[in-house]
Amino acid sequence: MAVEPVVYGASERPPRGDYARAGADYTCAQDFARYTSADHDTYRRLYERQSALLPGLASDAFIAALPSLGAQDRIPRFEEINERLYRATRWEIVAVPGLIPEVPFFTLLANRKFPVTDWIRTPEEFDYIVEPDIFHDLFGHVPLLFNPVFADYVQRYGQGGLKAQGLGACELLSRLYWYTIEFGLIRQSDGLRAYGAGILSSAGELAYSVQSPAPQRLPLQLERTMRTRYKIDTYQQTYFVIDSFEQLFDMTAADFAPVYERVRALPEYAADQRDSA
Template identity: 80%
Template sequence: MEPVVYGQSTRPPRGDYARAAADYTCPQNTAYSAAEHDRYRRLYQRQSALVQAFACAAFIEALPCLGAQERIPDLQQINERLYPATRWELVAVPGLIPELPFFRLLARRKFPVTDWIRSPGEFDYIVEPDIFHDLFGHVPLLFDPVFADYVQRYGQGGLKAWELGACELLSRLYWYTIEFGLIRQGNGLRAYGAGILSSAGELPYAVQSPQPQRLPLQLARAMRTRYRIDSYQPTYFVIDSFRQLFDMTAADFTPIYEQLRGLPAWAADERVAGT
Protein backbone atom coordinates (compact mmCIF):
# COMPACT_ATOMS: atom_id res chain seq x y z
CA MET A 1 0.00 0.00 0.00
CA GLU A 2 1.19 3.51 -0.84
CA PRO A 3 0.49 6.59 1.31
CA VAL A 4 -1.45 9.49 -0.10
CA VAL A 5 -0.31 13.09 -0.36
CA TYR A 6 -2.15 15.50 1.93
CA GLY A 7 -3.50 18.77 0.57
CA GLN A 8 -1.00 20.68 -1.53
CA SER A 9 2.04 19.11 0.11
CA THR A 10 4.51 16.91 -1.75
CA ARG A 11 5.38 15.15 1.52
CA PRO A 12 3.48 11.92 2.06
CA PRO A 13 2.00 11.53 5.54
CA ARG A 14 3.79 9.43 8.12
CA GLY A 15 2.68 5.89 8.82
CA ASP A 16 3.83 2.37 8.05
CA TYR A 17 1.76 1.50 5.00
CA ALA A 18 3.60 -1.78 4.51
CA ARG A 19 1.43 -3.32 7.22
CA ALA A 20 -1.86 -2.31 5.56
CA ALA A 21 -4.19 -4.79 3.90
CA ALA A 22 -5.72 -4.26 0.46
CA ASP A 23 -8.44 -2.04 1.97
CA TYR A 24 -5.80 -0.02 3.87
CA THR A 25 -6.87 -1.32 7.28
CA CYS A 26 -4.39 -2.86 9.69
CA PRO A 27 -4.25 -4.17 13.25
CA GLN A 28 -4.00 -1.31 15.72
CA ASN A 29 -0.42 -0.78 16.85
CA THR A 30 -1.03 -0.61 20.61
CA ALA A 31 2.64 -0.42 21.64
CA TYR A 32 2.25 3.16 22.83
CA SER A 33 4.82 4.61 25.17
CA ALA A 34 4.00 6.14 28.54
CA ALA A 35 4.75 9.56 27.04
CA GLU A 36 2.28 8.95 24.19
CA HIS A 37 -0.44 7.88 26.60
CA ASP A 38 0.23 11.00 28.67
CA ARG A 39 0.08 13.18 25.54
CA TYR A 40 -3.35 11.74 24.71
CA ARG A 41 -4.46 12.35 28.32
CA ARG A 42 -3.40 16.00 28.19
CA LEU A 43 -5.04 16.56 24.80
CA TYR A 44 -8.26 14.95 26.06
CA GLN A 45 -8.18 16.99 29.26
CA ARG A 46 -7.72 20.26 27.39
CA GLN A 47 -10.50 19.64 24.87
CA SER A 48 -13.00 18.19 27.33
CA ALA A 49 -12.74 21.41 29.33
CA LEU A 50 -13.92 23.36 26.28
CA VAL A 51 -16.71 21.24 24.86
CA GLN A 52 -19.38 22.11 27.44
CA ALA A 53 -19.39 25.69 26.18
CA PHE A 54 -18.87 25.11 22.47
CA ALA A 55 -19.82 21.57 21.35
CA CYS A 56 -23.24 20.35 20.28
CA ALA A 57 -25.39 18.44 22.78
CA ALA A 58 -25.10 15.09 21.00
CA PHE A 59 -21.30 15.24 21.16
CA ILE A 60 -21.25 16.12 24.86
CA GLU A 61 -23.67 13.31 25.64
CA ALA A 62 -21.66 10.68 23.75
CA LEU A 63 -18.12 11.74 24.72
CA PRO A 64 -17.96 9.39 27.76
CA CYS A 65 -18.47 6.47 25.34
CA LEU A 66 -14.81 6.83 24.34
CA GLY A 67 -13.94 5.29 27.71
CA ALA A 68 -10.84 5.99 29.79
CA GLN A 69 -9.29 9.41 29.33
CA GLU A 70 -5.85 8.70 30.75
CA ARG A 71 -4.55 6.51 27.93
CA ILE A 72 -4.96 5.84 24.22
CA PRO A 73 -7.94 3.47 23.93
CA ASP A 74 -8.06 0.08 22.29
CA LEU A 75 -10.36 0.49 19.28
CA GLN A 76 -11.98 -2.88 19.86
CA GLN A 77 -13.09 -1.81 23.32
CA ILE A 78 -14.84 1.20 21.84
CA ASN A 79 -16.42 -1.05 19.19
CA GLU A 80 -18.02 -3.07 21.97
CA ARG A 81 -20.08 0.04 22.77
CA LEU A 82 -20.33 1.58 19.30
CA TYR A 83 -21.55 -1.40 17.28
CA PRO A 84 -24.63 -2.09 19.46
CA ALA A 85 -25.48 1.63 19.36
CA THR A 86 -25.35 2.35 15.62
CA ARG A 87 -23.77 -0.70 13.89
CA TRP A 88 -20.58 1.25 13.21
CA GLU A 89 -17.07 -0.14 13.79
CA LEU A 90 -13.69 1.53 14.08
CA VAL A 91 -10.82 0.15 12.02
CA ALA A 92 -7.17 1.12 12.30
CA VAL A 93 -5.29 2.58 9.33
CA PRO A 94 -1.62 3.65 9.09
CA GLY A 95 -2.49 7.22 8.04
CA LEU A 96 -4.47 9.04 5.39
CA ILE A 97 -5.89 6.70 2.78
CA PRO A 98 -7.01 7.29 -0.84
CA GLU A 99 -10.55 8.42 -1.59
CA LEU A 100 -11.95 5.21 -3.00
CA PRO A 101 -10.94 2.92 -0.09
CA PHE A 102 -12.13 5.65 2.29
CA PHE A 103 -15.56 5.80 0.64
CA ARG A 104 -15.83 2.01 0.64
CA LEU A 105 -15.13 1.82 4.36
CA LEU A 106 -17.68 4.50 5.23
CA ALA A 107 -20.30 2.87 3.00
CA ARG A 108 -19.79 -0.33 5.05
CA ARG A 109 -20.09 1.60 8.36
CA LYS A 110 -16.40 1.22 9.15
CA PHE A 111 -14.63 4.38 10.29
CA PRO A 112 -10.85 4.53 9.66
CA VAL A 113 -8.80 5.71 12.63
CA THR A 114 -5.12 6.60 12.31
CA ASP A 115 -3.36 4.62 15.03
CA TRP A 116 -0.37 6.90 15.77
CA ILE A 117 -0.37 10.05 17.91
CA ARG A 118 1.17 13.44 17.14
CA SER A 119 4.63 14.44 18.34
CA PRO A 120 5.18 16.81 21.28
CA GLY A 121 5.94 19.63 18.85
CA GLU A 122 2.51 19.15 17.23
CA PHE A 123 0.56 19.36 20.48
CA ASP A 124 -1.25 22.56 19.45
CA TYR A 125 -1.49 21.92 15.70
CA ILE A 126 -1.07 18.96 13.40
CA VAL A 127 -1.49 19.05 9.62
CA GLU A 128 -2.82 15.52 9.19
CA PRO A 129 -5.23 13.56 11.41
CA ASP A 130 -3.83 11.45 14.26
CA ILE A 131 -5.55 9.10 16.69
CA PHE A 132 -6.60 11.94 18.99
CA HIS A 133 -8.30 13.86 16.19
CA ASP A 134 -10.01 10.76 14.84
CA LEU A 135 -11.21 9.46 18.21
CA PHE A 136 -12.08 12.63 20.10
CA GLY A 137 -13.28 14.60 17.08
CA HIS A 138 -15.18 12.00 15.04
CA VAL A 139 -16.22 9.02 17.11
CA PRO A 140 -18.64 10.49 19.68
CA LEU A 141 -21.10 11.54 16.97
CA LEU A 142 -21.01 8.06 15.44
CA PHE A 143 -23.07 7.13 18.51
CA ASP A 144 -25.84 9.43 17.23
CA PRO A 145 -28.09 7.34 14.92
CA VAL A 146 -28.97 10.13 12.48
CA PHE A 147 -25.45 11.48 12.16
CA ALA A 148 -24.08 7.94 11.85
CA ASP A 149 -26.46 7.34 8.95
CA TYR A 150 -25.32 10.58 7.32
CA VAL A 151 -21.67 9.46 7.40
CA GLN A 152 -22.60 6.17 5.74
CA ARG A 153 -24.64 8.04 3.14
CA TYR A 154 -21.63 10.24 2.47
CA GLY A 155 -19.52 7.16 1.80
CA GLN A 156 -22.13 5.76 -0.57
CA GLY A 157 -22.28 9.11 -2.34
CA GLY A 158 -18.51 9.11 -2.58
CA LEU A 159 -18.53 5.89 -4.56
CA LYS A 160 -20.87 7.51 -7.08
CA ALA A 161 -18.84 10.75 -7.12
CA TRP A 162 -15.76 8.66 -7.93
CA GLU A 163 -17.48 7.27 -11.02
CA LEU A 164 -18.58 10.77 -12.07
CA GLY A 165 -15.21 12.45 -11.49
CA ALA A 166 -16.69 14.69 -8.82
CA CYS A 167 -14.66 13.72 -5.76
CA GLU A 168 -13.20 17.19 -5.28
CA LEU A 169 -16.68 18.70 -5.08
CA LEU A 170 -17.85 16.08 -2.60
CA SER A 171 -14.70 16.39 -0.50
CA ARG A 172 -15.63 20.01 0.17
CA LEU A 173 -18.97 18.88 1.57
CA TYR A 174 -17.12 16.50 3.92
CA TRP A 175 -14.87 19.34 5.01
CA TYR A 176 -17.68 21.77 5.69
CA THR A 177 -19.93 19.27 7.50
CA ILE A 178 -18.13 16.30 9.08
CA GLU A 179 -14.90 18.20 9.69
CA PHE A 180 -15.91 21.84 10.18
CA GLY A 181 -19.68 21.97 10.54
CA LEU A 182 -21.66 24.16 12.92
CA ILE A 183 -25.17 23.51 14.22
CA ARG A 184 -27.74 25.91 15.69
CA GLN A 185 -29.33 24.62 18.90
CA GLY A 186 -31.71 26.08 21.42
CA ASN A 187 -28.74 27.39 23.42
CA GLY A 188 -27.08 28.96 20.38
CA LEU A 189 -24.44 28.07 17.85
CA ARG A 190 -22.37 24.96 18.56
CA ALA A 191 -19.73 22.87 16.78
CA TYR A 192 -20.20 19.34 15.48
CA GLY A 193 -17.28 19.10 13.01
CA ALA A 194 -14.34 16.98 14.16
CA GLY A 195 -11.71 19.45 12.97
CA ILE A 196 -13.23 22.08 15.24
CA LEU A 197 -13.95 19.81 18.19
CA SER A 198 -10.37 18.50 18.34
CA SER A 199 -8.76 21.97 18.12
CA ALA A 200 -8.28 24.06 21.26
CA GLY A 201 -7.99 27.26 19.25
CA GLU A 202 -10.57 26.78 16.52
CA LEU A 203 -13.35 25.56 18.81
CA PRO A 204 -14.00 28.94 20.50
CA TYR A 205 -13.06 30.80 17.31
CA ALA A 206 -15.59 28.97 15.14
CA VAL A 207 -18.43 29.48 17.60
CA GLN A 208 -17.72 32.95 18.96
CA SER A 209 -15.40 35.00 16.76
CA PRO A 210 -16.95 37.79 14.66
CA GLN A 211 -14.34 37.27 11.91
CA PRO A 212 -15.58 34.27 9.87
CA GLN A 213 -18.73 34.25 7.78
CA ARG A 214 -21.31 31.68 8.83
CA LEU A 215 -23.76 30.60 6.15
CA PRO A 216 -26.79 28.30 6.15
CA LEU A 217 -25.67 25.08 4.51
CA GLN A 218 -26.41 25.00 0.79
CA LEU A 219 -24.95 22.00 -1.01
CA ALA A 220 -23.87 23.81 -4.19
CA ARG A 221 -22.35 26.70 -2.22
CA ALA A 222 -20.34 24.36 0.02
CA MET A 223 -19.18 22.18 -2.88
CA ARG A 224 -17.94 25.21 -4.79
CA THR A 225 -16.00 26.69 -1.85
CA ARG A 226 -12.34 25.87 -1.33
CA TYR A 227 -11.10 25.34 2.21
CA ARG A 228 -7.94 26.04 4.20
CA ILE A 229 -5.78 23.42 5.88
CA ASP A 230 -3.22 25.87 7.28
CA SER A 231 -5.42 28.27 9.26
CA TYR A 232 -8.79 28.62 10.93
CA GLN A 233 -11.64 28.52 8.45
CA PRO A 234 -12.85 31.91 7.15
CA THR A 235 -16.22 30.34 6.24
CA TYR A 236 -18.42 27.89 8.13
CA PHE A 237 -21.75 26.37 7.13
CA VAL A 238 -24.55 25.99 9.66
CA ILE A 239 -27.30 23.38 9.94
CA ASP A 240 -30.35 23.30 12.22
CA SER A 241 -30.30 19.56 12.94
CA PHE A 242 -28.67 16.32 11.90
CA ARG A 243 -32.01 15.28 10.42
CA GLN A 244 -31.85 18.33 8.13
CA LEU A 245 -28.33 17.30 7.07
CA PHE A 246 -29.40 13.73 6.40
CA ASP A 247 -32.46 14.79 4.41
CA MET A 248 -30.44 17.28 2.32
CA THR A 249 -28.15 14.49 1.17
CA ALA A 250 -30.97 12.18 0.13
CA ALA A 251 -31.11 13.83 -3.29
CA ASP A 252 -29.09 12.77 -6.32
CA PHE A 253 -26.05 15.05 -6.46
CA THR A 254 -25.54 14.54 -10.20
CA PRO A 255 -27.38 17.76 -11.18
CA ILE A 256 -25.23 19.73 -8.72
CA TYR A 257 -22.06 18.21 -10.14
CA GLU A 258 -23.19 19.12 -13.64
CA GLN A 259 -24.10 22.63 -12.54
CA LEU A 260 -20.67 23.20 -10.97
CA ARG A 261 -18.54 21.38 -13.52
CA GLY A 262 -16.33 23.89 -15.28
CA LEU A 263 -17.23 26.78 -12.96
CA PRO A 264 -14.36 28.36 -11.01
CA ALA A 265 -14.25 27.50 -7.33
CA TRP A 266 -14.75 30.27 -4.80
CA ALA A 267 -11.96 31.12 -2.39
CA ALA A 268 -12.41 29.95 1.18
CA ASP A 269 -13.03 33.52 2.33
CA GLU A 270 -15.05 34.69 -0.66
CA ARG A 271 -18.29 36.49 0.10
CA VAL A 272 -20.88 35.84 -2.57
CA ALA A 273 -24.06 37.89 -2.87
CA GLY A 274 -27.19 35.87 -2.26
CA THR A 275 -25.51 33.16 -0.17
Protein backbone atom coordinates in the same frame (compact mmCIF):
# COMPACT_ATOMS: atom_id res chain seq x y z
CA MET B 1 0.60 -5.42 -3.98
CA ALA B 2 1.85 -2.84 -1.48
CA VAL B 3 -0.45 0.07 -0.67
CA GLU B 4 0.85 3.61 -0.94
CA PRO B 5 0.46 6.60 1.40
CA VAL B 6 -1.61 9.61 0.44
CA VAL B 7 -0.17 13.10 0.11
CA TYR B 8 -2.26 15.56 2.10
CA GLY B 9 -2.88 18.99 0.62
CA ALA B 10 0.26 20.84 -0.39
CA SER B 11 2.49 19.47 2.33
CA GLU B 12 6.08 18.81 1.25
CA ARG B 13 6.63 16.37 4.10
CA PRO B 14 5.78 12.79 3.16
CA PRO B 15 2.95 11.32 5.22
CA ARG B 16 4.02 9.37 8.27
CA GLY B 17 2.67 5.96 9.09
CA ASP B 18 3.83 2.44 8.28
CA TYR B 19 1.79 1.54 5.18
CA ALA B 20 3.59 -1.80 4.90
CA ARG B 21 1.36 -2.94 7.78
CA ALA B 22 -1.83 -2.29 5.81
CA GLY B 23 -3.90 -4.76 3.84
CA ALA B 24 -5.41 -4.17 0.43
CA ASP B 25 -8.25 -2.16 2.02
CA TYR B 26 -5.69 -0.02 3.88
CA THR B 27 -6.74 -1.29 7.31
CA CYS B 28 -4.34 -2.79 9.83
CA ALA B 29 -4.31 -4.00 13.40
CA GLN B 30 -3.98 -1.45 16.17
CA ASP B 31 -0.55 -2.20 17.57
CA PHE B 32 -1.44 -1.21 21.11
CA ALA B 33 1.82 -2.49 22.58
CA ARG B 34 3.71 0.04 20.46
CA TYR B 35 2.38 3.03 22.39
CA THR B 36 4.81 4.43 24.92
CA SER B 37 4.00 6.04 28.24
CA ALA B 38 4.70 9.38 26.56
CA ASP B 39 2.13 8.56 23.86
CA HIS B 40 -0.51 7.78 26.47
CA ASP B 41 0.36 10.95 28.35
CA THR B 42 0.01 13.03 25.21
CA TYR B 43 -3.46 11.57 24.62
CA ARG B 44 -4.44 12.19 28.25
CA ARG B 45 -3.33 15.81 28.14
CA LEU B 46 -5.04 16.44 24.80
CA TYR B 47 -8.27 14.89 26.04
CA GLU B 48 -8.14 16.85 29.30
CA ARG B 49 -7.52 20.19 27.57
CA GLN B 50 -10.09 19.73 24.83
CA SER B 51 -12.91 18.35 26.96
CA ALA B 52 -12.61 21.35 29.29
CA LEU B 53 -13.29 23.69 26.35
CA LEU B 54 -16.49 22.02 25.13
CA PRO B 55 -19.25 23.58 27.30
CA GLY B 56 -21.03 26.33 25.41
CA LEU B 57 -19.05 25.63 22.23
CA ALA B 58 -19.64 21.98 21.24
CA SER B 59 -23.00 20.57 20.22
CA ASP B 60 -25.10 18.93 22.90
CA ALA B 61 -25.11 15.70 20.90
CA PHE B 62 -21.32 15.58 20.90
CA ILE B 63 -20.99 16.33 24.61
CA ALA B 64 -23.55 13.64 25.41
CA ALA B 65 -21.74 11.05 23.31
CA LEU B 66 -18.15 11.81 24.34
CA PRO B 67 -18.11 9.53 27.43
CA SER B 68 -18.78 6.60 25.08
CA LEU B 69 -15.13 6.79 24.00
CA GLY B 70 -14.20 5.29 27.34
CA ALA B 71 -10.65 5.75 28.63
CA GLN B 72 -9.53 9.34 29.11
CA ASP B 73 -6.15 8.75 30.74
CA ARG B 74 -4.70 6.60 27.96
CA ILE B 75 -5.15 5.77 24.29
CA PRO B 76 -8.24 3.53 24.11
CA ARG B 77 -8.20 0.08 22.60
CA PHE B 78 -10.28 0.04 19.44
CA GLU B 79 -11.98 -3.23 20.32
CA GLU B 80 -13.27 -1.70 23.57
CA ILE B 81 -14.84 1.22 21.69
CA ASN B 82 -16.28 -1.13 19.10
CA GLU B 83 -18.16 -3.13 21.71
CA ARG B 84 -20.14 -0.01 22.59
CA LEU B 85 -20.27 1.54 19.14
CA TYR B 86 -21.60 -1.51 17.34
CA ARG B 87 -24.35 -1.92 19.91
CA ALA B 88 -25.32 1.74 19.51
CA THR B 89 -25.33 2.23 15.73
CA ARG B 90 -23.83 -0.88 14.08
CA TRP B 91 -20.66 1.08 13.27
CA GLU B 92 -17.09 0.08 14.10
CA ILE B 93 -13.73 1.77 13.90
CA VAL B 94 -10.81 0.23 12.03
CA ALA B 95 -7.14 1.13 12.26
CA VAL B 96 -5.30 2.64 9.29
CA PRO B 97 -1.67 3.79 9.05
CA GLY B 98 -2.63 7.31 7.95
CA LEU B 99 -4.54 9.02 5.18
CA ILE B 100 -5.96 6.62 2.62
CA PRO B 101 -7.17 7.07 -0.99
CA GLU B 102 -10.72 8.06 -1.81
CA VAL B 103 -12.14 4.73 -2.97
CA PRO B 104 -10.98 2.69 0.06
CA PHE B 105 -12.12 5.54 2.31
CA PHE B 106 -15.59 5.73 0.74
CA THR B 107 -15.88 1.94 0.76
CA LEU B 108 -15.18 1.75 4.48
CA LEU B 109 -17.72 4.46 5.28
CA ALA B 110 -20.34 2.85 3.05
CA ASN B 111 -19.90 -0.32 5.12
CA ARG B 112 -20.16 1.53 8.44
CA LYS B 113 -16.46 1.27 9.21
CA PHE B 114 -14.66 4.47 10.21
CA PRO B 115 -10.88 4.58 9.55
CA VAL B 116 -8.87 5.83 12.53
CA THR B 117 -5.18 6.65 12.23
CA ASP B 118 -3.43 4.61 14.90
CA TRP B 119 -0.38 6.78 15.60
CA ILE B 120 -0.30 9.85 17.84
CA ARG B 121 1.46 13.18 17.44
CA THR B 122 4.72 13.95 19.21
CA PRO B 123 4.78 16.22 22.28
CA GLU B 124 6.31 18.92 20.06
CA GLU B 125 3.14 18.83 17.92
CA PHE B 126 0.82 19.09 20.90
CA ASP B 127 -0.82 22.34 19.74
CA TYR B 128 -0.95 21.71 15.99
CA ILE B 129 -0.54 18.86 13.54
CA VAL B 130 -1.16 19.01 9.80
CA GLU B 131 -2.46 15.50 9.20
CA PRO B 132 -4.98 13.68 11.39
CA ASP B 133 -3.68 11.48 14.19
CA ILE B 134 -5.44 9.14 16.60
CA PHE B 135 -6.56 11.97 18.87
CA HIS B 136 -8.19 13.91 16.06
CA ASP B 137 -9.91 10.83 14.69
CA LEU B 138 -11.09 9.40 18.02
CA PHE B 139 -11.99 12.55 19.92
CA GLY B 140 -13.22 14.54 16.92
CA HIS B 141 -15.04 11.96 14.81
CA VAL B 142 -16.05 8.91 16.79
CA PRO B 143 -18.41 10.32 19.45
CA LEU B 144 -21.02 11.42 16.90
CA LEU B 145 -20.96 7.97 15.32
CA PHE B 146 -22.91 7.00 18.46
CA ASN B 147 -25.68 9.34 17.23
CA PRO B 148 -27.96 7.29 14.95
CA VAL B 149 -28.88 10.10 12.56
CA PHE B 150 -25.36 11.41 12.16
CA ALA B 151 -24.01 7.87 11.80
CA ASP B 152 -26.47 7.24 8.97
CA TYR B 153 -25.38 10.48 7.29
CA VAL B 154 -21.74 9.39 7.32
CA GLN B 155 -22.64 6.05 5.76
CA ARG B 156 -24.73 7.77 3.10
CA TYR B 157 -21.78 10.10 2.41
CA GLY B 158 -19.57 7.07 1.79
CA GLN B 159 -22.11 5.59 -0.59
CA GLY B 160 -22.30 8.92 -2.39
CA GLY B 161 -18.52 9.06 -2.56
CA LEU B 162 -18.38 5.83 -4.53
CA LYS B 163 -20.88 7.28 -7.00
CA ALA B 164 -18.95 10.56 -7.17
CA GLN B 165 -15.75 8.70 -8.00
CA GLY B 166 -17.45 7.23 -11.07
CA LEU B 167 -18.64 10.70 -12.07
CA GLY B 168 -15.27 12.40 -11.56
CA ALA B 169 -16.77 14.56 -8.82
CA CYS B 170 -14.77 13.57 -5.73
CA GLU B 171 -13.35 17.07 -5.28
CA LEU B 172 -16.83 18.57 -5.19
CA LEU B 173 -18.06 15.99 -2.70
CA SER B 174 -14.94 16.39 -0.56
CA ARG B 175 -15.98 19.98 0.08
CA LEU B 176 -19.23 18.75 1.59
CA TYR B 177 -17.22 16.47 3.93
CA TRP B 178 -14.91 19.32 4.84
CA TYR B 179 -17.66 21.80 5.65
CA THR B 180 -19.90 19.34 7.51
CA ILE B 181 -18.11 16.35 9.04
CA GLU B 182 -14.84 18.24 9.59
CA PHE B 183 -15.83 21.89 10.09
CA GLY B 184 -19.60 22.01 10.49
CA LEU B 185 -21.59 24.23 12.84
CA ILE B 186 -25.12 23.59 14.12
CA ARG B 187 -27.68 26.06 15.43
CA GLN B 188 -29.23 24.87 18.69
CA SER B 189 -32.06 26.52 20.60
CA ASP B 190 -29.45 28.08 22.91
CA GLY B 191 -27.07 29.25 20.19
CA LEU B 192 -24.42 28.25 17.70
CA ARG B 193 -22.33 25.15 18.40
CA ALA B 194 -19.63 23.08 16.65
CA TYR B 195 -20.07 19.49 15.53
CA GLY B 196 -17.23 19.13 12.99
CA ALA B 197 -14.27 17.00 14.07
CA GLY B 198 -11.65 19.47 12.87
CA ILE B 199 -13.14 22.10 15.16
CA LEU B 200 -13.86 19.86 18.12
CA SER B 201 -10.28 18.55 18.23
CA SER B 202 -8.69 22.01 17.92
CA ALA B 203 -8.06 24.09 21.03
CA GLY B 204 -7.96 27.34 19.08
CA GLU B 205 -10.55 26.91 16.36
CA LEU B 206 -13.32 25.76 18.69
CA ALA B 207 -13.87 29.18 20.25
CA TYR B 208 -12.97 30.98 17.01
CA SER B 209 -15.55 29.14 14.92
CA VAL B 210 -18.41 29.77 17.33
CA GLN B 211 -17.61 33.16 18.85
CA SER B 212 -15.28 35.18 16.63
CA PRO B 213 -16.81 37.90 14.42
CA ALA B 214 -14.12 37.30 11.77
CA PRO B 215 -15.46 34.34 9.72
CA GLN B 216 -18.68 34.33 7.75
CA ARG B 217 -21.28 31.74 8.70
CA LEU B 218 -23.73 30.71 6.01
CA PRO B 219 -26.73 28.38 6.09
CA LEU B 220 -25.68 25.07 4.57
CA GLN B 221 -26.69 24.97 0.93
CA LEU B 222 -25.44 22.10 -1.20
CA GLU B 223 -24.29 23.95 -4.30
CA ARG B 224 -22.74 26.86 -2.40
CA THR B 225 -20.80 24.38 -0.28
CA MET B 226 -19.55 22.38 -3.25
CA ARG B 227 -18.40 25.57 -4.97
CA THR B 228 -16.28 26.63 -1.97
CA ARG B 229 -12.60 25.73 -1.86
CA TYR B 230 -10.93 25.20 1.50
CA LYS B 231 -7.54 25.53 3.16
CA ILE B 232 -6.01 22.92 5.43
CA ASP B 233 -3.46 25.05 7.27
CA THR B 234 -5.50 28.00 8.64
CA TYR B 235 -8.69 28.55 10.56
CA GLN B 236 -11.66 28.52 8.22
CA GLN B 237 -12.95 31.84 6.95
CA THR B 238 -16.30 30.34 5.94
CA TYR B 239 -18.44 27.97 7.98
CA PHE B 240 -21.74 26.40 6.99
CA VAL B 241 -24.49 26.06 9.58
CA ILE B 242 -27.15 23.36 9.83
CA ASP B 243 -30.29 23.24 11.95
CA SER B 244 -30.23 19.50 12.66
CA PHE B 245 -28.48 16.27 11.73
CA GLU B 246 -31.72 15.24 10.04
CA GLN B 247 -31.11 18.08 7.59
CA LEU B 248 -27.79 16.50 6.61
CA PHE B 249 -29.26 13.05 6.20
CA ASP B 250 -32.22 14.25 4.15
CA MET B 251 -29.97 16.34 1.91
CA THR B 252 -27.94 13.32 0.85
CA ALA B 253 -31.04 11.44 -0.30
CA ALA B 254 -30.99 13.44 -3.55
CA ASP B 255 -29.29 12.38 -6.78
CA PHE B 256 -26.10 14.46 -6.82
CA ALA B 257 -25.33 13.88 -10.53
CA PRO B 258 -27.32 16.92 -11.76
CA VAL B 259 -25.93 18.95 -8.86
CA TYR B 260 -22.37 18.21 -9.98
CA GLU B 261 -23.24 19.30 -13.52
CA ARG B 262 -24.67 22.60 -12.31
CA VAL B 263 -21.75 23.28 -10.00
CA ARG B 264 -19.16 22.59 -12.71
CA ALA B 265 -20.78 25.30 -14.83
CA LEU B 266 -20.52 27.91 -12.06
CA PRO B 267 -17.50 29.84 -10.74
CA GLU B 268 -15.86 28.64 -7.55
CA TYR B 269 -15.62 30.55 -4.29
CA ALA B 270 -12.24 31.06 -2.66
CA ALA B 271 -12.02 29.76 0.89
CA ASP B 272 -12.06 33.34 2.23
CA GLN B 273 -14.48 34.85 -0.31
CA ARG B 274 -17.43 36.53 1.35
CA ASP B 275 -20.98 36.67 0.05
CA SER B 276 -22.26 40.11 -0.85
CA ALA B 277 -24.37 41.70 1.83
